[in-house]
Amino acid sequence: MATRDPKQERAIRTRDLIVRAAAEVFEESGYHAASVAKISAKAGVTQGALYFHFKTKQAIAQEVMHAQGSFVQIPDEGRGLQRLLDVNFYLARELQRNVLFRAGVRLAVEQGEIGIQDASAYQGWADQFHEILVEAREEGELLADVDEREFAQVLVGAYSGTQLYSKVATGSVDLIERIASLWRYLLPGIATAEALARLSVRPNWAEPRG
Amino acid sequence: MATRDPKQERAIRTRDLIVRAAAEVFEESGYHAASVAKISAKAGVTQGALYFHFKTKQAIAQEVMHAQGSFVQIPDEGRGLQRLLDVNFYLARELQRNVLFRAGVRLAVEQGEIGIQDASAYQGWADQFHEILVEAREEGELLADVDEREFAQVLVGAYSGTQLYSKVATGSVDLIERIASLWRYLLPGIATAEALARLSVRPNWAEPRG
Incomplete structure (x- = not known):
């Protein structure tokens, strides 16, 4: 060595x-x-x-x-769509409590003011999500017409804007709720009926809704 | 008078x-x-x-x-979900070519750097989309479990991040394509099978894909 x-x-x-x-x-x-x-x-x-x-x-x-991904330790559990959901909720919680991760995301969002135009942080997350979607395909959880690479990019875009809206509306207090709402409307477009019935669109550590 | x-x-x-x-x-x-x-x-x-x-x-x-909505003249055509799609594509095109609208959106996204935290521009769009979703409900186009107000907010968040990602990745060149992708995965979560079969997820003025 x-x-x-x-x-x-x-x-x-x-x-x-x-x-x-x-x-x-x-x-x-x-x-x-x-x-x-x-x-x-x-x-x-x-x-x-x-x-x-x-x-x-x-x-x-x-x-x-660029370091934003290294500021979080994504738990190495699960597989396929439930893992994608769990990772999404884990990242939402980290945005609420991890100042380093929040800084990386904030700079990526406000990069116009910093005078740069650099999609690599977004692309990095799209690559990570794509990998999990490939697992989901192997598990037979995805509908036939889902394009794993396209959906990974859709998710990164949708997620970024959701966290931005939550931040300006409530200082990110309702972020978990908003990510759950986003997934509620995205899942029927990608998951088989069988997967849909099984998936939990709510982290087990979060407060129940309502 | x-x-x-x-x-x-x-x-x-x-x-x-x-x-x-x-x-x-x-x-x-x-x-x-x-x-x-x-x-x-x-x-x-x-x-x-x-x-x-x-x-x-x-x-x-x-x-x-705050004036961003007044910088665009949304065409007063159609009704329900097709109108929502058409408005979404119209706004995407305006983001590409209308500097005033682009400025308003950019400032809303980068407002952290401006030292403000103000969701009213986002909320304004959510209210507009909500109105169209109420029409869609009257037309019988929405699935029973869709919450019009919740989905309007999901859409504004998802849209905002999609335009941000497109801007840093390609200078907004692929924005129409990305909004079409977003809708491709959102529609099955909100539209009845009958509406789905009828809706066109592509503006008639846009280049065909591929």
Whole structure:
């Protein structure tokens, strides 16, 4: 096994500290109000060290955006459509309570203001959802005319806007409820009657509706 | 009939000029890079006149966001679900070619960076879609368990994220295609079999797929 030298280890740790501190500062203040001074202070590194890793604030923001998937640990349970639902609800809960993940998603949504146009974070989620949809196909849960790749993209778009609407309407308090509503109307378009009867469109840890 | 005095007429016209000029500047430059000087110059009014109508740049942005519905003239044709589809495709085309509408939507999406949290633009569209869904219910097009108000909100959320994803992925070039995909998976969850067979999930003015 290759061992990394201590200098390289330290550099990776420093970079990670910067990205996490930046996520917190962006989420607190927004991109424009955030300063490199504040980010380096929060990370506990010098501004020189910060600039060694990132040339601009925009580059840090882009990294936070790309790192959003690494800020969540998706539980490795289940298979097929129930797994897709469970992952969707897990991500909704993380959006409510995980500041790093929230920062990555927020920067992706507001990237126009950051001066970038970069779909890779969206595409990353579409790829993840696509993989689970391929499992669902293997399990015989999908209707014949469902295009797994097309639906993965539809889901990422629909999910992104749902979280945005929930955020401006209620500060994301009703996000779980809104994701459940979205799925209620999406499932009949993709799942076989047999799968539909079996699937639970509500996370077992969430409060019952009404 | 009440007649407005000329001074009042002029004030309304000036305000409208400012809002339209601001929309163009925000869409060109983004909110933070836009300046009040640039907006007043584009509107052809003095900065004093601008500040008479709006105390801050944020207030102008909020007005552009709220005015988004008035930037489009939705054709008054059809009824029920086909009308809902037609309106959705009409809005997609307007997002592609109407800079004022695009600005309003962009500011609503990026409002976190503007320092506001205001769902009224989203809610306005949900109310409009809800009205059409009530017609669809009267026409017998909706499945029994569809909640018109819930679905109107699901649609606004899903639509918003779809346009956002299309914008970062392709500069909105594939927006019509993506809205068609979204509807392909949403319709079976809301429409009766009879309505499904009749509805066209593609605007007659759009290029055929593939």
